Amino acid sequence: MFDSLSAKFSSAFSSLRGKGRIKAGDLDEITSEIRSALLDSDVAVSVVDSFISQIKERALPQLDELNKSTNPSQAIFNIVNEELVGILGGTARRIRYAKKAPTVILLTGLQGAGKTSLAGKLAKYLKDQGNTPILVACDLARPNAVTQLQLVGDSISVPVFAPEPGNGVGDPVRVAKDGVKFAAEKLHNIVIVDTAGRLGIDAQLMAQAKQIRDAINPDEVLYVVDAMVGQDAVRSAQAFGEGVGFDAVVLTKLDGDARGGAALSITQITNKPIMFAATGEKVTDFDLFYPDRMASRILGLGDIQTLAEATKNAFDGDTAAKLESKFASGEDFTLDDFLAQLEAMKKMGSMTKLLGMLPGANSGAMKKQLEQFDDTELIRTQAIVQSMTPLERRDPKVLNGSRRARIAKGSGRAVSDVNSLVERFTGAQKMMKQMRSGKGGMPAGMPPGMPQFPQTSGANSNKGNAPKAKKSRSGNPAKRAAESS
Amino acid sequence: MAIFGKLFANLRGGKVSSADWEDVLQSLIESDLGAANSQSIIEIAKRERGESSEIAVKAALHSWLSEKPRAIAKSEGRTTTVLVVGVNGTGKTTSCAKLAGLLKRNGESVLLAAADTFRAAAVEQLQTWGTRLELPVISGAANGDPASVAFDAITKASGASTSYLLVDTAGRLHTKSDLMDELGKIRRVIEKVSPVDEVLLVVDATTGQNGIAQAKLFTSSVNVTGLILTKMDGSAKGGIALAIECETGIPVKFVGTGEALEDLSAFDADTYLSGLFDS
Numbered sequence: 212m213f214d215s216l217s218a219k220f221s222s223a224f225s226s227l228r229g230k231g232r233i234k235a236g237d238l239d240e241i242t243s244e245i246r247s248a249l250l251d252s253d254v255a256v257s258v259v260d261s262f263i264s265q266i267k268e269r270a271l272p273q274l275d276e277l278n279k280s281t282n283p284s285q286a287i288f289n290i291v292n293e294e295l296v297g298i299l300g301g302t303a304r305r306i307r308y309a310k311k312a313p314t315v316i317l318l319t320g321l322q323g324a325g326k327t328s329l330a331g332k333l334a335k336y337l338k339d340q341g342n343t344p345i346l347v348a349c350d351l352a353r354p355n356a357v358t359q360l361q362l363v364g365d366s367i368s369v370p371v372f373a374p375e376p377g378n379g380v381g382d383p384v385r386v387a388k389d390g391v392k393f394a395a396e397k398l399h400n401i402v403i404v405d406t407a408g409r410l411g412i413d414a415q416l417m418a419q420a421k422q423i424r425d426a427i428n429p430d431e432v433l434y435v436v437d438a439m440v441g442q443d444a445v446r447s448a449q450a451f452g453e454g455v456g457f458d459a460v461v462l463t464k465l466d467g468d469a470r471g472g473a474a475l476s477i478t479q480i481t482n483k484p485i486m487f488a489a490t491g492e493k494v495t496d497f498d499l500f501y502p503d504r505m506a507s508r509i510l511g512l513g514d515i516q517t518l519a520e521a522t523k524n525a526f527d528g529d530t531a532a533k534l535e536s537k538f539a540s541g542e543d544f545t546l547d548d549f550l551a552q553l554e555a556m557k558k559m560g561s562m563t564k565l566l567g568m569l570p571g572a573n574s575g576a577m578k579k580q581l582e583q584f585d586d587t588e589l590i591r592t593q594a595i596v597q598s599m600t601p602l603e604r605r606d607p608k609v610l611n612g613s614r615r616a617r618i619a620k621g622s623g624r625a626v627s628d629v630n631s632l633v634e635r636f637t638g639a640q641k642m643m644k645q646m647r648s649g650k651g652g653m654p655a656g657m658p659p660g661m662p663q664f665p666q667t668s669g670a671n672s673n674k675g676n677a678p679k680a681k682k683s684r685s686g687n688p689a690k691r692a693a694e695s696s
Numbered sequence: 697m698a699i700f701g702k703l704f705a706n707l708r709g710g711k712v713s714s715a716d717w718e719d720v721l722q723s724l725i726e727s728d729l730g731a732a733n734s735q736s737i738i739e740i741a742k743r744e745r746g747e748s749s750e751i752a753v754k755a756a757l758h759s760w761l762s763e764k765p766r767a768i769a770k771s772e773g774r775t776t777t778v779l780v781v782g783v784n785g786t787g788k789t790t791s792c793a794k795l796a797g798l799l800k801r802n803g804e805s806v807l808l809a810a811a812d813t814f815r816a817a818a819v820e821q822l823q824t825w826g827t828r829l830e831l832p833v834i835s836g837a838a839n840g841d842p843a844s845v846a847f848d849a850i851t852k853a854s855g856a857s858t859s860y861l862l863v864d865t866a867g868r869l870h871t872k873s874d875l876m877d878e879l880g881k882i883r884r885v886i887e888k889v890s891p892v893d894e895v896l897l898v899v900d901a902t903t904g905q906n907g908i909a910q911a912k913l914f915t916s917s918v919n920v921t922g923l924i925l926t927k928m929d930g931s932a933k934g935g936i937a938l939a940i941e942c943e944t945g946i947p948v949k950f951v952g953t954g955e956a957l958e959d960l961s962a963f964d965a966d967t968y969l970s971g972l973f974d975s
């Protein structure tokens with residue numbers, strides 16, 4: 212998501228970066244580019260305008276000051292980033308637990324936003340943290356919404372309170388009330404109440420939502436929003452805010468390429484934080500929402516932290532610890548480690564999603580590659596590494612022509628596949644080295660298509676581009692297409 | 697076109713302030729038409745004077761609409777197959793049911809295929825609609841192969857000379873190439889028996905600029921022939937549909953205006969355009 216926004220920010224900043232001194236006119240130019248990028252990303256017009264004036268207001272009086280700094284464009288970039296994080300909610304907030312259990316969480320939102328799937332994801336997430344959640348089926352309108360919730364509950368072994376069949380039968384207010392009572396009796400510490408989708412302008416159904424709320428007095432009302440929503444985000448969020456009221460927002464379908472301007476609009480307009488993000492159809496495709504990460508993503512810096520965490524979760528403790536100590540001690544990253552990583556990645560699920568979090572994922576070449584990425588490639592790559600001897604895995608430099616031919620034969624791949632794997636591995640190895648030398652776990656070098664705002668030295672960051680560029684070449688989509696056909 | 701009402705009145709009187717233009721531009725963007733499209737409407741309006749400005753704007757908007765036919769396909773002498781596709785939660789299953797109802801009311805025989813074998817209770821959802829409509833629904837095992845459900849359905853439909861087969865598919869994001877390939881496979885498998893006549897992409901009226909990518913990518917994998925624009929009963933104006941028509945030439949064929957069976961109507965350009973600019 213936010214792809215094109217990142218791209219536009221990137222281009223706006225690279226034009227600015229070429230200039231030694233920034234004048235007031237330059238600022239107009241860059242803010243107007245940011246403005247059109249934000250509009251294309253579906254950020255509400257009013258939010259865009261206030262964002263732009265915030266940037267100008269902060270930057271303009273400081274221009275002289277900024278121009279004295281060693282890197283004025285970096286300074287402006289920081290302002291944009293800070294304001295963006297500010298709008299996206301400042302700091303991440305967690306679920307507020309009730310003083311006296313159970314904690315009651317009510318889900319609301321438009322039709323098709325993804326409430327029922329989210330109920331399952333949230334339950335699983337909370338259960339994995341040692342809670343004992345129960346789901347309450349209050350969507351009695353949409354055909355078989357109750358069945359859906361029951362199946363979801365079964366799949367994660369979370370009980371579902373569903374006394375009514377739904378499909379138009381039953382009173383959701385009553386079910387909600389009974390559900391909370393039941394949960395308290397059965398000592399569940401969390402109750403998640405799924406409700407029917409409704410329109411903000413449907414007065415009758417908004418009143419019903421309010422009745423449900425009043426009946427169960429929830430600790431958290433979560434407003435569930437589809438990340439693909441356009442300018443209506445503001446109208447609907449306001450209607451739900453006034454009609455039912457909500458405490459926080461959940462963004463769904465973030466695994467697509469929607470730029471998700473709604474995230475900016477809703478937080479700005481309603482002043483409510485985005486608490487969670489749903490990123491796929493599996494019940495585990497769910498995470499806390501991190502405003503700072505989202506801002507980095509908007510700015511094209513990639514979502515490195517999320518990637519790191521996803522990686523860590525997938526590795527068994529041993530592998531992770533080994534890798535971490537290797538990383539810290541500066542020991543070389545070998546093909547064996549690479550193999551362990553590949554195995555872990557298979558556990559993590561879709562590579563496309565993970566790779567999308569990498570910095571530079573939004574640049575043209577990388578994006579193309581991601582679109583073409585085929586998860587079966589993982590298995591092929593694994594086969595190649597498995598056909599190597601321990602020595603070759605430790606030290607790929609020994610891989611001469613005849614060794615490569617042998618490996619190709621052993622893994623049933625072409626020699627060119629072996630070559631491209633080695634090339635990619637060397638790139639990754641280099642990147643690991645640079646990450647180690649960079650600060651805060653971010654690679655020192657920015658990806659191609661992204662101007663550099665080096666924290667460290669400029670020379671270092673130029674070098675940082677090399678492995679990425681190579682990576683793009685070796686993933687020639689045309690070649691891949693020819694391969695798989 | 698209320699957005700333009702004041703503007704055109706002022707134009708006729710010869711006094712349009714830049715704030716007026718800004719207002720119109722903002723309203724256009726707020727209908728999800730896209731910033732660039734909105735800007736070009738303003739430019740078209742500015743180029744002319746007075747009444748001819750009004751005519752020029754209306755003409756431009758009409759010219760953005762697709763010229764392709766908006767009636768649902770009907771093939772004589774064999775089953776007409778309609779594939780219903782789209783991203784998650786847009787209203788595919790509901791629209792399938794509504795469309796089936798519409799066709800049935802027109803005296804057609806209809807078979808429904810529950811080819812969403814992925815989402816929990818998606819099959820049951822379509823079956824419930826089938827029961828309400830008194831129409832048969834073909835389904836397979838949960839988590840089974842959707843293409844084989846589609847194959848069973850088309851075999852049955854063409855054997856029984858059913859006039860329409862409507863295939864409901866699982867919601868999928870257009871960026872997931874494996875799922876898009878699966879859709880391509882469903883289509884190919886059906887076509888071993890009988891051609892697919894319509895592929896209807898269901899687009900939620902609240903969709904923002906991402907709708908363009910949806911239309912393009914679904915088209916490249918299954919060749920979309922029309923749109924169903926759903927949830928037009930809400931506060932969203934559905935301007936993305938005009939942007940999609942303009943960009944891809946795919947026509948909106950039906951509009952969904954509620955959750956009940958009768959809430960589906962054929963697309964009407966004048967109603968749509970006036971709704972779009974009636975704020």
Ligand SMILES: Nc1nc2c(ncn2[C@@H]2O[C@H](COP(=O)(O)OP(=O)(O)OP(=O)(O)O)[C@@H](O)[C@H]2O)c(=O)[nH]1
Pocket residue numbers: 322323353408410782783784785786787788789790791812815818865866867868898926927928929930951952953954955959
């Ligand atoms: N207000 C309104 N709601 C609609 C309309 N069309 C569908 N819905 C509702 O939107 C929700 C989702 O509809 P579904 O038909 O299940 O959507 P889907 O695209 O099949 O969903 P998935 O199969 O999960 O991807 C349901 O609550 C429907 O009742 C419409 O035109 N107006």
Ligand SMILES: [Mg+2]
Pocket residue numbers: 788789790812818864865866867
């Ligand atoms: Mg469905």
